Amino acid sequence: MRIRSLVPVVLAVAASCNKPAPKSGESAGGTAGSGGAIVVYTAASVAIPIRAALDTFAAREHVTVQQENGGSLDIARKLTELHEIPDVVVLADYHVFPNLLMPEQTTWYADFARNRMVLAFTDKSKFATEVDSTNWPKILQRPGVELGRANPDLDPNGYRTLLTLQLAEQYYEQPGLYGRLMKLSPAKNVRPKEADLVGVLQAGEFDYIWSYESLAEATKLRYITLPSAIDLGTPGDTDMYAKASVKVAGKTRKDTLTIKGEPIVYALSIPKTAPHPQAAEQFVAFLLSPEGRALMHATRLDALGTPVIIGTGEPASVRAAASAQ
Amino acid sequence: MTHAGAGEDRTLPRSLAAHRTASIVAGLCGSIFLLFLVAPIARLVAGGGTSGVSALFTDAELRGALWLTAVTATLAMAAGALGGTPLAYLLARRSFRGKAVVAAVLDLPLLIPHPVAGIALLLILGRESAVGRVLLHAGIQVAGSPVGIVCAMVFVSAPLYISAAREAFARVDPRYESVARTLGDPAWRAFRRVTLPLSMRGLIAALVVMWARAVSEFGAIVILTYNPKVASVLTFDRFTGFGLTEALPVAAVLSILALIPLVALRALRPDHGAGMDV
Amino acid sequence: MIEVVGLDAQVGAFRLREVTFTVPRGQYGVVIGPAGSGKTTLLETIAGIVETQAGQVKLDGRDVTGEAPERRRLGIVYQHGYLFPHLSVAENVAYGAADAAFAAEIAERVGARPLYDRPVRALSGGERQVVALARAFAVRPSVLLLDEPFSALDPRSRTRLRRVVRDVHREMGTTVLQVTHDFTEAGLLGDVAVLLDQGRVLQSGPPGGVFREPASAYIAEFLGAENVFAGTVRALGDDPAALGAGPDAARGHRALEFRSGPLTIYTVGDAADGPTHAVIRAEEIVLSRDAAATSARNQFVGSIEEIAVLGALTRVTVDVGGASLVSALTTRSAEELALERGARVCASFKAMAVHLC
Numbered sequence: 001m002r003i004r005s006l007v008p009v010v011l012a013v014a015a016s017c018n019k020p021a022p023k024s025g026e027s028a029g030g031t032a033g034s035g036g037a038i039v040v041y042t043a044a045s046v047a048i049p050i051r052a053a054l055d056t057f058a059a060r061e062h063v064t065v066q067q068e069n070g071g072s073l074d075i076a077r078k079l080t081e082l083h084e085i086p087d088v089v090v091l092a093d094y095h096v097f098p099n100l101l102m103p104e105q106t107t108w109y110a111d112f113a114r115n116r117m118v119l120a121f122t123d124k125s126k127f128a129t130e131v132d133s134t135n136w137p138k139i140l141q142r143p144g145v146e147l148g149r150a151n152p153d154l155d156p157n158g159y160r161t162l163l164t165l166q167l168a169e170q171y172y173e174q175p176g177l178y179g180r181l182m183k184l185s186p187a188k189n190v191r192p193k194e195a196d197l198v199g200v201l202q203a204g205e206f207d208y209i210w211s212y213e214s215l216a217e218a219t220k221l222r223y224i225t226l227p228s229a230i231d232l233g234t235p236g237d238t239d240m241y242a243k244a245s246v247k248v249a250g251k252t253r254k255d256t257l258t259i260k261g262e263p264i265v266y267a268l269s270i271p272k273t274a275p276h277p278q279a280a281e282q283f284v285a286f287l288l289s290p291e292g293r294a295l296m297h298a299t300r301l302d303a304l305g306t307p308v309i310i311g312t313g314e315p316a317s318v319r320a321a322a323s324a325q
Numbered sequence: 326m327t328h329a330g331a332g333e334d335r336t337l338p339r340s341l342a343a344h345r346t347a348s349i350v351a352g353l354c355g356s357i358f359l360l361f362l363v364a365p366i367a368r369l370v371a372g373g374g375t376s377g378v379s380a381l382f383t384d385a386e387l388r389g390a391l392w393l394t395a396v397t398a399t400l401a402m403a404a405g406a407l408g409g410t411p412l413a414y415l416l417a418r419r420s421f422r423g424k425a426v427v428a429a430v431l432d433l434p435l436l437i438p439h440p441v442a443g444i445a446l447l448l449i450l451g452r453e454s455a456v457g458r459v460l461l462h463a464g465i466q467v468a469g470s471p472v473g474i475v476c477a478m479v480f481v482s483a484p485l486y487i488s489a490a491r492e493a494f495a496r497v498d499p500r501y502e503s504v505a506r507t508l509g510d511p512a513w514r515a516f517r518r519v520t521l522p523l524s525m526r527g528l529i530a531a532l533v534v535m536w537a538r539a540v541s542e543f544g545a546i547v548i549l550t551y552n553p554k555v556a557s558v559l560t561f562d563r564f565t566g567f568g569l570t571e572a573l574p575v576a577a578v579l580s581i582l583a584l585i586p587l588v589a590l591r592a593l594r595p596d597h598g599a600g601m602d603v
Numbered sequence: 604m605i606e607v608v609g610l611d612a613q614v615g616a617f618r619l620r621e622v623t624f625t626v627p628r629g630q631y632g633v634v635i636g637p638a639g640s641g642k643t644t645l646l647e648t649i650a651g652i653v654e655t656q657a658g659q660v661k662l663d664g665r666d667v668t669g670e671a672p673e674r675r676r677l678g679i680v681y682q683h684g685y686l687f688p689h690l691s692v693a694e695n696v697a698y699g700a701a702d703a704a705f706a707a708e709i710a711e712r713v714g715a716r717p718l719y720d721r722p723v724r725a726l727s728g729g730e731r732q733v734v735a736l737a738r739a740f741a742v743r744p745s746v747l748l749l750d751e752p753f754s755a756l757d758p759r760s761r762t763r764l765r766r767v768v769r770d771v772h773r774e775m776g777t778t779v780l781q782v783t784h785d786f787t788e789a790g791l792l793g794d795v796a797v798l799l800d801q802g803r804v805l806q807s808g809p810p811g812g813v814f815r816e817p818a819s820a821y822i823a824e825f826l827g828a829e830n831v832f833a834g835t836v837r838a839l840g841d842d843p844a845a846l847g848a849g850p851d852a853a854r855g856h857r858a859l860e861f862r863s864g865p866l867t868i869y870t871v872g873d874a875a876d877g878p879t880h881a882v883i884r885a886e887e888i889v890l891s892r893d894a895a896a897t898s899a900r901n902q903f904v905g906s907i908e909e910i911a912v913l914g915a916l917t918r919v920t921v922d923v924g925g926a927s928l929v930s931a932l933t934t935r936s937a938e939e940l941a942l943e944r945g946a947r948v949c950a951s952f953k954a955m956a957v958h959l960c
Contacts, residue, residue: 024502081568081569153562188469189469192547192565203451204447206453400896417658500685501685507652507699508673508678523688
C-alpha cells in the first residue's frame, strides 16, 4: 500500500509547480462571456434602466444578454484583478475609468446619464409625513432618527453623500452642520454599498438613507429632493459643486484620493479585450441613440441629451449614435 | 493447484489483485479531492502568509477584526451549545408528534441564502420589532453592534451543531442511561455522568463545525452589522477597495490563526467513546 | 415483592397486555417466553424505564406506577451488562452505592474484586456480568431484575454466576425476577414461573406446577414436554377396574379414557368429555425389557426408534404402534437395560402421570 501514500505527495508536488498569477495589467486572456451571450457589468444604481435597454436590444437582435450588477469599484476590480472582462462596463462614477481602468482595460468612455442625491425613506420612517426639501436637516437631527449611508471607500454614493453634506453646510450657511449630520450616521450605520442600505431601510432599522434618485425610484422608496445646489445633479453647476471635497482611500490603503464635488455622471465603455466586440458596439450605439435615451428616461434615469465621449479609439457607430438627435 | 490458462501467469489470486487496484483508485480519488480542498488555502497562505503575519503587528484594523471575530464566534458557539444541546438530546432520545417537522425546520437556516437570513433576523431583532424594542430599552441595539454579529453567527451555525450533536447522542445506547437511572441517578445526573462523557467526542466535533461556520459567515453579518468589522467583512472590504494585494494577507492570516483553535478543539476529544461494546 | 396488575405497555413492536402476576418478597421469579414475547419490555416497565399505559406496578407493597426509576430501589442487569466504558471497574461498582464499604464487600462476594485493576474494555463476557451484578447489588436493591444475564456466557461461567446470584439473593433477601428463554434454567432457579407469550401471561405459578400441569398443549410444548397428544377424552363407564373406588371417586375424579390415533391412555381427572390434549413428561415414562405386573395403568410395547445420550441423562424414543413416546432415564439405567435401536421394550406410566389440558 505504499503506492497509495505516494499519490498525495506526487499530486502536491505537481500542484506547487504552477505559474504565478499574472500581475494586473498583463492580459491573461480571461473572459467573462459564456457562449454567445453579451455580458454587461452594471453599477447597481442603474441596473434597472440598463436591464430594460438590454431586454429590448436582445429581443430585437435575437441575442442573449447577461447582466451582472455590482458596486462601481467591485466591477473595476473584476477587470483589473480577476481578469473577468465583460463586453460593456457601466459605472456610476466616470472617475473610475481614468483612475483604474485606463489605459490598460480601455481607451475611451462615454458619459451618458446623470443622477442626483436624494434622501430616501418609507412610510414607516419617523416623521415621514413631515419631512420635505427644506426641513430635512432639522428632521434628521431629532432624537431617535437613524440615518444610513454607504462606505465612501467602496461606493461613489458614499463619498457623494459626504460632498452633499458639505455643500449643505455652505448652502444653508450653518457652520458645523456637516459635522452634526455626519454624527447622525456613525460607523454602525454604514453599509458597503447604497444597495445594501435599501433592505435595512425597508426592515425599519434605518429611517432615512442617502440614495440616488434613480435607485429610490427603482426600489419604490419615498424620497425628498434636495436643493439643486447641493444634490450633484446639475451638470452645469460644476464650479458650485467643486466647493466641496473629500479624501477617500486611493489605490492602496496608504494612499488617499481627494475627490472634489462634481455632478453625478454615469459612464460606460467597451473593454479592449471584450469577447464580443461587434455585439457590444451595437448595444452601446443603441443605448446612446435617441431611442435608447428615451428608454432610459422611461425607467427614470436622467439620460443626457448629448452623450459625451472622452478619450480616443471609440467605435464609429458609437460616436455616430452619441451625436444623433 | 489451480489450472492456469495458456500464457497466463497469475502471481496473485484474482480477488486480491482487484482489491489492490480498487485501493489505488480510491487512494487516487481521495488524494485529488484532498488536494481540491487544501490547495486553495495553501495558495492563500503562500501568497499572503508572510505579509499577513507581519501586518498583525502593524495593522490595528486587522488585529481588531480578528479579535472581534474570535470573540463573537466563541460567544456564538457557547450560545449555540447552550441552547442547542438540550434540543439535540430531545431529538435523539424522544419521539413526539411532529418530530420530523421540527428536525426539518431546524435545518432551514442552512438553506436560506445568507443575505436573506440577515434580513430575516433584522425583521425579528431590529429596533422596530417586538424583541428589538425590549432590547433597546435595555440599551442593546442588535444591528450595528457585536450582538448582531453573534445573532447572525448563531443563526447560520447552530443547525449544524444540533444535527451533529444529535448524532453524537444517538450513538450512545439509551440503556446506559437506563442503568444509571436504576442505580439512583435522576435523569439530569444520568445525562451528566454517563451520556455526556460518552458523547463528548462527537459533541466536540460538533462544536468545531459550529465555530468554524460562525467564523466564515459573511452575507448575514454584513446586513446586520457592517461596522465593527469581523475578519470576513474586512477581507471583502479590502478586496473591493484595494484588490488582491490587500485582501490576501487578511485571508491568509485568518486561515493561519484559525488553525490554532481548530487543532486545540480536536485535541480535546477524549479517549473513550470509541469501542462502546462494553 | 413484585406485584404486577393488569399491566399494559408498548415499546415499538413489543406490547404487553394485561400482565398480572406476583413474586412474593424474597423469592425468585422467572419469566419464560419465546423471543419477541415482550420479556425485556416487561422488566423495563417494572423498572420504570418504559412507561405504563395501563395497570399497576407495586414493589414491596408500594404502588410505584408512574414513579421515576431512580425512586424504585431496584437493580437491573441486562444480557449485555452495559458497564460504563468511561469508568473503571471500581467506579462502575460504586456508581450508585451510598455505602462504599458495602460496595467493596459485595464486589468481593461476587468475585468482582480481582477485576478492579483491569480496564472495562478488556473484560470477558463472564467478567463483565460479574461486575454488572456487583454494581446492581451494591445499591442494596429490594428488587433485582435480570434480563437473560447468563445466556451469552459459556456453561461454566453460567453455572457459577447462577449460584452466586442465588446465594446473594438469599443472603440479602432481594426479590428477583429473571427473564430467560431457557426453561430448564427456570426449573432450576425459580420459586415462581411466569410464562409470557406475545405480551400476555399464559400461566404463572410454582415452576413444578407449571411444568407438570401446563394450561395448554402450546405451553406444554413450549416448556419442552416431549409427549403431547391431541385426542378425545371420555369418561369410562361402570367398569369396576376403571372406576376404582375410595376417596378419589368420591372427590369427583373419574376414570377417563383418552384416545389419540393408535394410543389409548388411561387417566383420572375431572375433565369433561370432548377434545383435549394429554401431556406426559418424559421423566414419568418407565422402560422395561418385558411387560411386568406393575401398578402403572398404561403399558405399551414398542421398539426403540432413537436413543440420545446427554451426559448423565438419556432420552429414548419408543415407537408404539405408530405413535412415539419419549422417555427420560439415567444413562446408567439405559446401559443396564442394554437398550439399543430396534430393541423391543415396554414403556409404562401411571394414569396419574397424565395431565389433560
